[in-house]
Amino acid sequence: MPRTHILVREPDDDGYDLPGWVEVGERVVGLVATGLWAVDGVYDVVDGDRRRDGPNLSPTDPFVDHCGVSLFAVEARVRRALPRTITTLEVGLADLTIAAIRAETISPTRWYRVDHSCASEGVTAYDAAIARTWGCNTCGRDPRTEFTPRFEAHRIGLRIDARIDLDISIAVCPSCHEILHQPLAPTAAELMYGLRPSCPGCGARHADIVTVNHSDAPLPIGVTTSSAPPGEMPDFVCGSCGHEW
Numbered sequence: 347m348p349r350t351h352i353l354v355r356e357p358d359d360d361g362y363d364l365p366g367w368v369e370v371g372e373r374v375v376g377l378v379a380t381g382l383w384a385v386d387g388v389y390d391v392v393d394g395d396r397r398r399d400g401p402n403l404s405p406t407d408p409f410v411d412h413c414g415v416s417l418f419a420v421e422a423r424v425r426r427a428l429p430r431t432i433t434t435l436e437v438g439l440a441d442l443t444i445a446a447i448r449a450e451t452i453s454p455t456r457w458y459r460v461d462h463s464c465a466s467e468g469v470t471a472y473d474a475a476i477a478r479t480w481g482c483n484t485c486g487r488d489p490r491t492e493f494t495p496r497f498e499a500h501r502i503g504l505r506i507d508a509r510i511d512l513d514i515s516i517a518v519c520p521s522c523h524e525i526l527h528q529p530l531a532p533t534a535a536e537l538m539y540g541l542r543p544s545c546p547g548c549g550a551r552h553a554d555i556v557t558v559n560h561s562d563a564p565l566p567i568g569v570t571t572s573s574a575p576p577g578e579m580p581d582f583v584c585g586s587c588g589h590e591w
Contacts, residue, residue, distance in 0.1 A: 348372045350440035352433050354379055357530075362403060364391070365432060370401050375443060377417060377430065382461055384414035384529035385447055408448035414530035419455035420446040457527035464527075467499035469517050472564065477517035479563035484522040484538040486555075495519040500526055502534050516567070538568050543582065547589030553582040556590070 350373045353362040357380055368374065374389040387403075387410045394402035421428055423446035424439070435443060458465065469477070477497040481487045487495055497517040516534060518526065525537060532540065542553040555569045556579055565571065572579045580590035 347437055350375065350435045350437075350444070352377060352429055352431070352435060354430065354432055364401055364403070368401070373406070373440075373444075374403055375435075375447070376403075378414065378530060379430070380530065382529060383417035383430065385410060385417055385420060385450075386414050386530060388444065388447060408444065408451050410447065410451060412530065413528040415447055415450040416455060416457075416460050416529045418460040419450055422455065422460070423449060457524060461527050464499060464501050464515075464523075467501050467515050469497055469499045470515065473497075473499065473515060473517040475563045476566045480566045480569065482519040482522055483516040483566050483568075484518050484526070484534055485541055487519045487521075495521075498523045500534065535567070542568075545582075545584035545587060545589050546591050547584060548587040550584055550586035552585035554585050556580050556583050 348371050349369075351368055352375050353364070353368075354377045355362050357378055362374070362376055368391055370391050370393050372391045374391060375385060376387045376389060378384045378386050387405050388408055389403035390406045391401050392404045394400055417428065420443065424442045426439075428439075428443060429435075473483070474497070476483065478489055481489045482495065482497065489495070489497075496519075498520060499515040500518045500523055501515045518534070522537060525531065526534060539551045539553060542551070542555075544551050545553060556572045557569060558571060558576070558579070570583060574580075583590045
């Protein structure tokens, strides 16, 4: 039975550094040190160009998609805490861990069972006013349809100083809320701008919607107003370069 190792990387790292004692034919569980910790894949250690970078990692069964698997959910299935440092798992624990990861890829644990960051959040009057007029603060789902979504509060803690956290929340639809709590989740801004077109000028994903505000409701993030006549008003303006289209 090949050995199974845990490797850890930071969210901004491109990949994992393989210690010299990890050998070809062995297996790796990759952990990403996010705020909630995530499994980003299970890998076989395979031959690479040893003169340059040594062995490589090749994704293997169970295959983990880009959103990752919650480490907390895996630990709940295994019923014990797993190491969060580079280590080698004993055989029994390795088998249980792989089985738990496979189970999570088939039937993921709902986010609110392992992530309680929004558990006590309620939609504020300010956010409710935005949602009733502008819809979901990320996908823009229209609230004026027959089947209006039940907006939920998503907490986006903003750190403007090492000593100060701002407990800011936004109103989002349940679908977007689910995405924002994936183990390897985008930020609210990344999700919002990722659902909009890229700028024809600079290619940035920073398209702010341009509109005429006929309501007293405050503008949501990512929406701006224009004083141009309706026929001349652009649909979007790039928040990076200012290009309008």
